[in-house]
Amino acid sequence: MTDPYYITTAISYPNGRPHIGHAYEAIATDAIARYQRQLGREVRFQTGTDEHGLKMVQEARKRDLTPRALADEMSGYFKAMADALDISYDRFIRTSDEDHYRASQAIWRAMEAAGDLYLDRYEGWYSVRDEAFYDEKELVEGEGGVKLSPQGTPVEWTAEETWFFKLSKYQQPLLDFYAANPDFIRPEARRNEILRFVEGGLSDLSVSRTSFDWGVPVPGSPGHVMYVWVDALTNYLTGVGYPDDVEVFETFWPANLHIIGKDIVRFHAVYWPAFLMSANIPLPQAVFGHGFLLNRGEKMSKSVGNVTDPMELATRFGVDALRYFLLREVSFGQDGSYSEDAIVTRCNADLANNLGNLAQRCLSIIAKACGGVVPAMGTRTAAEDALIASVEAAETGMHTAMTDLALHNALEAIWSAARDANQYFADQAPWSVRKTDPERADTILYHAADAIRRIAILARWAIPGGADKLLDLLGQAPDARSFEALGHLLAPGLTLPAPAGVFPRLEAPAVDA
Numbered sequence: 409m410t411d412p413y414y415i416t417t418a419i420s421y422p423n424g425r426p427h428i429g430h431a432y433e434a435i436a437t438d439a440i441a442r443y444q445r446q447l448g449r450e451v452r453f454q455t456g457t458d459e460h461g462l463k464m465v466q467e468a469r470k471r472d473l474t475p476r477a478l479a480d481e482m483s484g485y486f487k488a489m490a491d492a493l494d495i496s497y498d499r500f501i502r503t504s505d506e507d508h509y510r511a512s513q514a515i516w517r518a519m520e521a522a523g524d525l526y527l528d529r530y531e532g533w534y535s536v537r538d539e540a541f542y543d544e545k546e547l548v549e550g551e552g553g554v555k556l557s558p559q560g561t562p563v564e565w566t567a568e569e570t571w572f573f574k575l576s577k578y579q580q581p582l583l584d585f586y587a588a589n590p591d592f593i594r595p596e597a598r599r600n601e602i603l604r605f606v607e608g609g610l611s612d613l614s615v616s617r618t619s620f621d622w623g624v625p626v627p628g629s630p631g632h633v634m635y636v637w638v639d640a641l642t643n644y645l646t647g648v649g650y651p652d653d654v655e656v657f658e659t660f661w662p663a664n665l666h667i668i669g670k671d672i673v674r675f676h677a678v679y680w681p682a683f684l685m686s687a688n689i690p691l692p693q694a695v696f697g698h699g700f701l702l703n704r705g706e707k708m709s710k711s712v713g714n715v716t717d718p719m720e721l722a723t724r725f726g727v728d729a730l731r732y733f734l735l736r737e738v739s740f741g742q743d744g745s746y747s748e749d750a751i752v753t754r755c756n757a758d759l760a761n762n763l764g765n766l767a768q769r770c771l772s773i774i775a776k777a778c779g780g781v782v783p784a785m786g787t788r789t790a791a792e793d794a795l796i797a798s799v800e801a802a803e804t805g806m807h808t809a810m811t812d813l814a815l816h817n818a819l820e821a822i823w824s825a826a827r828d829a830n831q832y833f834a835d836q837a838p839w840s841v842r843k844t845d846p847e848r849a850d851t852i853l854y855h856a857a858d859a860i861r862r863i864a865i866l867a868r869w870a871i872p873g874g875a876d877k878l879l880d881l882l883g884q885a886p887d888a889r890s891f892e893a894l895g896h897l898l899a900p901g902l903t904l905p906a907p908a909g910v911f912p913r914l915e916a917p918a919v920d921a
């Protein structure tokens with residue numbers, strides 16, 4: 409394999425269990441990683457947990473645990489979620505991992521060697537929930553006149569001696585970089601936000617803390633631990649061998665794509681490239697800030713009691729259904745809403761009644777009428793030409809959409825072919841044609857089965873479980889499932905396994921949840 413591709417999710421704070429927003433980000437990133445693998449690229453995909461910082465310290469204190477014990481417990485839930493949702497990560501990193509301390513200290517030393525770190529007294533506003541410093545001018549007024557961060561989280565006044573990073577020095581280099589790399593920040597709305605923020609001027613950034621010790625020690629500065637975002641962002645380097653494994657590092661760095669949520673674009677598109685510039689490390693190619701998932705249009709919050717456990721949804725509806733729903737229903741890059749009704753409606757329409765039903769009907773006729781053997785291809789008519797053209801158009805449409813990371817449009821392109829294939833099957837009615845013209849019926853069954861094979865290959869990155877089951881039922885070897893295999897033919901004469909249902913019909917929730 410050639411053409412390395414390195415993609416990452418944000419690493420989650422394990423100060424509680426994963427919620428559906430975490431699942432969404434993991435699923436979307438996994439879909440892109442799998443898509444790139446199907447293109448034949450050598451993909452490295454990293455996800456994990458961000459375990460240091462004050463937020464973890466405070467939550468651990470509340471639960472009467474050490475931060476490490478809290479991280480150990482909660483990180484396990486994040487990993488279990490990734491495994492349950494078919495997230496094909498190559499490494500699940502924990503920032504408490506030993507090699508991550510080495511990487512964080514190495515980038516720190518590199519920034520220090522560049523003359524970009526200095527000791528001073530920090531006084532200013534800090535939001536523990538966001539683990540972020542804010543300028544006075546960014547704050548908004550909440551109920552009763554309390555000061556809130558622009559994200560609406562509480563802020564507190566902090567004053568301590570800390571190390572500073574000369575972020576101000578990178579204002580112009582960053583603006584030059586954005587201008588030279590217009591695709592670095594996507595989507596467009598996020599890019600504009602960042603441009604405005606950087607154009608407004610950058611203050612130096614406080615990058616160490618002395619009031620607690622749960623973090624990566626600052627080299628040569630006893631009593632200081634790194635500001636959590638310095639070590640958190642460095643996870644992307646740790647995962648590809650920085651600083652020791654030069655071969656892996658040179659293969660996969662710079663990262664092709666960091667997928668993150670819209671609330672943390674500033675850290676990835678301003679601080680991260682500035683740290684890397686300072687340490688003289690190449691910058692990632694792109695950062696994509698996806699939208700937020702809302703529960704029936706409302707922000708999830710513990711106090712409203714509408715935080716959804718993604719594992720429960722996956723158990724109830726199936727992993728593919730949850731994946732398909734999130735990828736198809738949310739315009740990637742924008743906020744999206746979910747509800748159990750919407751999952752049931754979407755998945756029954758597209759998975760159970762469309763692709764699933766077509767496969768079930770086609771394969772059971774082949775089992776009964778053709779002895780479970782793929783029939784002869786026969787002579788194509790205009791109907792087969794149209795079907796083949798539709799599947800080819802789906803392939804082109806998918807690739808075009810994926811270039812823009814429009815995952816929802818890629819699926820729409822594929823399902824447009826699935827609808828055409830269903831229509832073809834209904835119009836051609838092989839079960840009835842068989843009575844008068846068995847040869848023609850074989851041709852129809854052959855082309856329908858081959859369309860299912862190709863649609864399953866096209867959709868595999870999104871719904872790996874179901875697509876692979878379909879390809880198993882069509883007798884396709886594991887190495888015949890990449891996009892290259894779209895150009896192969898389903899072999900007439902191939903004996904197929906007994907057909908089985910792949911996408912069950914989902915039941916609407918009894919009580920509106």
Ligand code: ME8
Binds near residue numbers: 428640
């Ligand atoms: O931000 N919908 O961790 P985190 C969609 N540790 N995405 C959501 C979401 C929602 N409702 N809520 C959160 C952190 N996210 C840092 C990242 S990276 C070096 C450090 C996304 O657990 C959020 O935008 O708060 C982020 O990308 C990810 O989930 C982890 O959020």
